[in-house]
Amino acid sequence: MNYKVKGTYDLLPEEAIKWEYVTNKLKEIFKKYNYKEIRTPIMEYSEVFHREGEFSDMVQKETYNFVDKGNRNITLRPEATAGIMRSVIENKSYAQNDILKYYYIGPNYRYERPQKGRFREFYQFGIEAIGLKSPYVDAEVIMLASDIITEFGLDGVLIKLNSLGDNESRLRYQKVLEEYFNSHKTGLCNDCQVRLDNNPLRILDCKIDGPKDIVKNAPKSIDYLTDNSKLHFEKVLKVLDENKINYEIDHNLVRGIDYYSETVFEIHAHIKDFGNANTLGGGGAYDNLSIDLGGPELTGIGFSFGMERFIEALEVSGVMPNMEYILDAYIITFDESFNQFASHVLKELRDANITSEMDYDTKSVKSKMKKAIKLNPKYLIFIGEDEVKNNLVSVKDTETQEQQQMKLEELLKLLGGK
Ligand code: HAM
Numbered sequence: 001m002n003y004k005v006k007g008t009y010d011l012l013p014e015e016a017i018k019w020e021y022v023t024n025k026l027k028e029i030f031k032k033y034n035y036k037e038i039r040t041p042i043m044e045y046s047e048v049f050h051r052e053g054e055f056s057d058m059v060q061k062e063t064y065n066f067v068d069k070g071n072r073n074i075t076l077r078p079e080a081t082a083g084i085m086r087s088v089i090e091n092k093s094y095a096q097n098d099i100l101k102y103y104y105i106g107p108n109y110r111y112e113r114p115q116k117g118r119f120r121e122f123y124q125f126g127i128e129a130i131g132l133k134s135p136y137v138d139a140e141v142i143m144l145a146s147d148i149i150t151e152f153g154l155d156g157v158l159i160k161l162n163s164l165g166d167n168e169s170r171l172r173y174q175k176v177l178e179e180y181f182n183s184h185k186t187g188l189c190n191d192c193q194v195r196l197d198n199n200p201l202r203i204l205d206c207k208i209d210g211p212k213d214i215v216k217n218a219p220k221s222i223d224y225l226t227d228n229s230k231l232h233f234e235k236v237l238k239v240l241d242e243n244k245i246n247y248e249i250d251h252n253l254v255r256g257i258d259y260y261s262e263t264v265f266e267i268h269a270h271i272k273d274f275g276n277a278n279t280l281g282g283g284g285a286y287d288n289l290s291i292d293l294g295g296p297e298l299t300g301i302g303f304s305f306g307m308e309r310f311i312e313a314l315e316v317s318g319v320m321p322n323m324e325y326i327l328d329a330y331i332i333t334f335d336e337s338f339n340q341f342a343s344h345v346l347k348e349l350r351d352a353n354i355t356s357e358m359d360y361d362t363k364s365v366k367s368k369m370k371k372a373i374k375l376n377p378k379y380l381i382f383i384g385e386d387e388v389k390n391n392l393v394s395v396k397d398t399e400t401q402e403q404q405q406m407k408l409e410e411l412l413k414l415l416g417g418k
Pocket of ligand 1: 078079080081110112117118119120122123124126127128256257279280281282283284285301302303304305306307308309
């Protein structure tokens with residue numbers, strides 16, 4: 001017996017149809033904001049993610065890395081943003097427009113401990129707005145995230161926000177944090193003692209130390225912003241206020257990846273019994289990512305949601321519509337000798353875009369009927385000697401139980417074929 005890889009799952013048709021619903025609706029929302037789809041590879045050269053200065057657990061501990069047969073270091077993407085920026089640089093897409101607006105839906109890989117809403121192979125959907133630094137772009141991106149939650153009917157959307165500021169602000173803040181945590185070093189976990197040397201901001205994000213008072217009382221990034229960053233953030237908040245977006249400032253929000261600068265945020269909804277998985281998505285701006293990848297100075301901001309978590313949230317909250325596959329017509333022949341004629345009927349139905357199937361089994365009509373009841377088609381089509389001889393079909397409406405003989409053209413009309 002072979003089992004699926006730990007942290008992965010099979011998406012069976014009953015589930016896949018819900019994904020289709022969500023994907024289609026998301027595409028409509030992205031379209032309203034004029035975002036266009038981008039698809040970048042799942043495999044990237046490792047340096048796309050393993051950049052200098054990237055000390056996040058996601059990159060340091062959770063990536064799937066391998067050496068390919070050409071001796072190249074490859075990483076399965078743990079997230080979409082860095083690969084998209086690599087693409088923008090490589091294709092010089094930034095020359096097309098002052099702002100590139102992309103959306104994506106695709107798989108990512110992280111070697112994490114699987115738990116509720118957390119997998120090793122998981123899907124994200126999200127957006128990136130690359131090229132134009134403006135508080136209005138930041139606000140629009142946050143409003144789009146909030147719009148997604150409300151459009152799908154989820155309650156209690158809450159955006160948690162913070163600003164890490166520009167490079168100067170971050171350097172200032174990092175220094176203050178370093179001093180602060182150095183004076184509280186003994187209270188930190190082993191990992192955070194290492195983080196103190198690499199990037200003290202990561203301590204704020206630590207699952208072990210995060211809830212401790214030393215972290216809760218740590219200096220706040222917002223108090224070390226340069227005038228420009230402060231003004232930028234204030235403008236973002238003003239637009240959110242103007243549009244009645246429900247947000248709160250979270251001074252310890254630094255996000256789990258090191259490329260962030262300026263505005264960072266997380267998207268929460270109020271979902272019963274969801275615990276940590278209440279964080280449906282997160283994002284922020286990344287002014288240095290392009291340079292870190294060897295590209296020109298290019299700003300960007302975006303967010304991603306976890307698809308599995310989002311779909312579960314819709315289900316738990318009772319706002320996932322009842323999705324089911326619809327079978328318009330199901331053909332039953334009274335004997336195999338009529339199958340040839342039936343196959344022609346079937347082809348005509350399908351050519352007319354009508355979802356149809358035929359029972360190829362050679363069992364009795366009774367057993368075929370049993371199967372048909374389970375499949376629940378809108379119409380049952382019977383074909384026997386009389387039908388073949390007169391070039392007709394017998395059609396039973398499974399709702400009204402009415403049955404009548406008709407020509408194939410009439411059947412196509414009845415089923416609204418195109
Ligand atoms: P992230 O916070 O690492 O950000 O992930 C975003 C979302 O992906 C999380 O809030 C969560 O819903 C989902 N997620 C993360 N890891 C897992 C997992 N193991 N299983 C299931 N769902 C998961 C990013 O990935 C950034 N690229 C977001 C971004 C876009 N920042 C700027 N642009």
